[in-house]
Amino acid sequence: MPFHHTTLPNGLEVVAELNDEAYSVAFGFYVKTGARDESADVSGVSHFLEHMAFKGTDRFSAEDVNRIFDEYGADYNAMTGEESTVFYSSVLPEYLPQTFELQSSILFPTLRQDDFDMEKKVILEEIGMYEDQPSSVAYDRAMQLHFRGHNLGQSVLGSVESVSALTSEQMRRYHAEHYRAGNIVLAVAGQTEWSQVLELAQKHCGHWPQGVSPRAIDVVSPESQSLFVQKDQCQQEQIIQLAAAPACTDARRFAAELLTVIVGDDTNSRLYWDLVDPGLAESAECGYYEFEGTGTFLTFLNGPPESTAENLQRISRVYESINKNGVTADELEQAKNKIATRIVLRGERPMGRLSSLGGNWLARREYRTVEDDLAIVRNVSLTQIKDLLAEFPLLQTTTVGVGPLSGLV
16 A cells, blocks of 8 residues: 655645555544643633534535535544544545545634634533543543643643633634644545545645644653542542553553553453452553653553452552563463454554554654554564563552542541
8 A cells, every 4th residue: 555745835744545445535634733732721722623613614604514524425523632633534535525625624614703602502511521421530630630730631621611711712813823734734544546635635725824833842740649539429439540651752652552451451451350350340441641742551440439449459469560570471462462453453444544644643753554563563572561661660650539439548
């Protein structure tokens, strides 16, 4: 599958992995802006802007946006995270021109005041909905505590206070600063021609404003701390713990992913056999999350409140054993097989390749084929896992609980 890359005169980077044997084509605009790029007074604006994109442009009304995507059978959506906002579509190849025109247009919405006021109510309802979900509250509070004083600690949704106070003029200024061509990557995967990609990009994106929006990469030095949010209506206690892990550009991130599969995958991992299979907890998992300049190991525990303290001690013992003795060759081989299967299954669909293609280029200006990913995973050694643990041991640095408990006894 040929890979193509170019940069338009205005700075927009275009990457494509084309496949004549695919039956669809997927494309997405990866904007380097998210919660960490916001100041406290506009917290939540990136996510709010994602919503506003579907409210219409100078050429397309909100009704047009939804109708046209549906007319061409597009699988489309958008998402906002700590570090990026992504707008994507997957369509039959013959409908790429029409959907591309629409998708590229909505990145520059009109931001009408009436739409802004109406959508603000939707965002506030969404914040309220997430506040009713213990796991979402635990994640937000854990990020705020772990990254206290750092922009990564800001909620993607923002708060009721920040969103309520946000003005349409503040949103316009933020959009003008961050939605510049040099801050966006266009990624395309599947069945189409490179010449068509270039033609569409030039026609619909070539006039976008030039420039980039620099991101401050501050040092993160979290200290051990805990917080419990008491919700008496909850029947179980949700715990999220964070600890330092490799950043998104660190070569040890592959070892980190394999390690967390061994330790805390949702099936056949050490935490699964120690806590979930015996019925001591509903869930006990460990995952790796990468960011620019830093990363985290995230531990998730969900179970009976009265067993929380003891279950956290069980997790601590598992981590102590891993930090001291490492993992076994059999565990590493099993984890490699799991991740290899996920890579291949994801890679069989243009939408799956789009996620890898766009994400890798936005974060690292890096292209990797499915074969490249498989080779990297296969080559991770026990020594690399040991070296990773020497600098990034599995810890329970930041602890947040949401449920009936007011703390740990």
